[in-house]
Amino acid sequence: GQSLEQPSEVTAVEGAIVQINCTYQTSGFYGLSWYQQHDGGAPTFLSYNGLDGLEETGRFSSFLSRSDSYGYLLLQELQMKDSASYFCAVNNYGQNFVFGPGTRLSVLP
Amino acid sequence: EAGVAQSPRYKIIEKRQSVAFWCNPISGHATLYWYQQILGQGPKLLIQFQNNGVVDDSQLPKDRFSAERLKGVDSTLKIQPAKLEDSAVYLCASSLGSLGARSEGTQYFGPGTRLLVL
Numbered sequence: 001g002q003s004l005e006q007p008s009e010v011t012a013v014e015g016a017i018v019q020i021n022c023t024y025q026t027s028g029f030y031g032l033s034w035y036q037q038h039d040g041g042a043p044t045f046l047s048y049n050g051l052d053g054l055e056e057t058g059r060f061s062s063f064l065s066r067s068d069s070y071g072y073l074l075l076q077e078l079q080m081k082d083s084a085s086y087f088c089a090v091n092n093y094g095q096n097f098v099f100g101p102g103t104r105l106s107v108l109p
Numbered sequence: 110e111a112g113v114a115q116s117p118r119y120k121i122i123e124k125r126q127s128v129a130f131w132c133n134p135i136s137g138h139a140t141l142y143w144y145q146q147i148l149g150q151g152p153k154l155l156i157q158f159q160n161n162g163v164v165d166d167s168q169l170p171k172d173r174f175s176a177e178r179l180k181g182v183d184s185t186l187k188i189q190p191a192k193l194e195d196s197a198v199y200l201c202a203s204s205l206g207s208l209g210a211r212s213e214g215t216q217y218f219g220p221g222t223r224l225l226v227l
Contacts, residue, residue, distance in 0.1 A: 004151075033215070042200060042218035043152065087151050096165050097142070097216065099151035 002026040004088055004100035011106045012078055020073045020103045022088035031091040032064050032071045037102070038084045047073065048091075075105070083107045111135065113219035115201050121225045127189035130222045133182070134203030140164075142216065143176055143186050144200040152200055158184065191226045198223050 004024045012018040022032065031050040035043040049055050049064035049071060061074040075082055088100040114133040122128050134141050139160050144152035155174065156166040161181040169176070173192070178184040188195055202216040 042220050043202075043216075044218070045215045048215060089151075096157060097154060099144075099153070102149075102151045 002090065002092075002098045004090060004098065006086075006088060006100045006103045008101070009104045009106070011108060013108045014078055014080060016078050017074065017076050018078060018105065020075075020086050020088075020105070022071045022073075022100055024069050024071075024088070024090050024100075026090045026092060026098065028093040028096075029066070029069075029090060030093050032062070033089045033091055033097070034060075034062050034073045035087045035089060035099075036084050037087065043087060046086075078107050080107050080109065113201055113203055113217055115199075115219035115222055117222055118220060119223045119225075121227065122191055123227050124193055125190040127187065128191055128224065129185055129187045130199050130201075130224075132184045132186070132201030132219060134184075134201070135217055138203035138205055138217070139181075140204045141178055141184050142202040142204075143184070144202065146198045146200055146221070148197075155186070188224075191224075193226050196224055196226045 006022050033048045034046040036046050037043045046060055047055055047062035049062050052064055052066055055062050059076045064071040083106055085102045085104050087102045090098045116131050141158045143155045145155055146152045155169045156176045157164040158178040161178050174188055176186045198221040200218050200221045202218045204216045
């Protein structure tokens, strides 16, 4: 079967750095994506790792280690607007996507 | 560029009634997905289309759910009859479906339809 694990909640203060981990078990793994979802909103794409290593996009970075079946999303210079749920999603061959349970990030002033 | 359009945005029905959701993906996107998202959980893929063909419907409860994408563009998801546990947000997403490291991880989601079954 396929499964993904993420912490359910993370809390941090404005300006801090936070890391959200994701471990996965899947067959036909192709890449790992990260999505942000504000309450009542739709998921929006943040980052994608098709290869091992770090991808940087502004304040957000994402890392993948295929050998460890592990990835993380790093958020720097946290802002209040970053309070949201963050989902990792495994992209399998054929573009089949499986989403993780989500991590709720609360940014405190 | 217009985003993914969905309608209706909200729907309240009684159990055993039927309901239909509509989705129009981003122009040129070959792949269309329907997800069910229950409050507090991640989106769960119900069905995936590549153009007008079904790629994956392994998690679609076929005894009550059906979906079609007749001309390879817009799509309809139907529930008949609805159950209480179908209360959720139904999200439609689309992607280019083309090769390329970045595009393969990128789905664009519509605003969703919030369904409440009473």
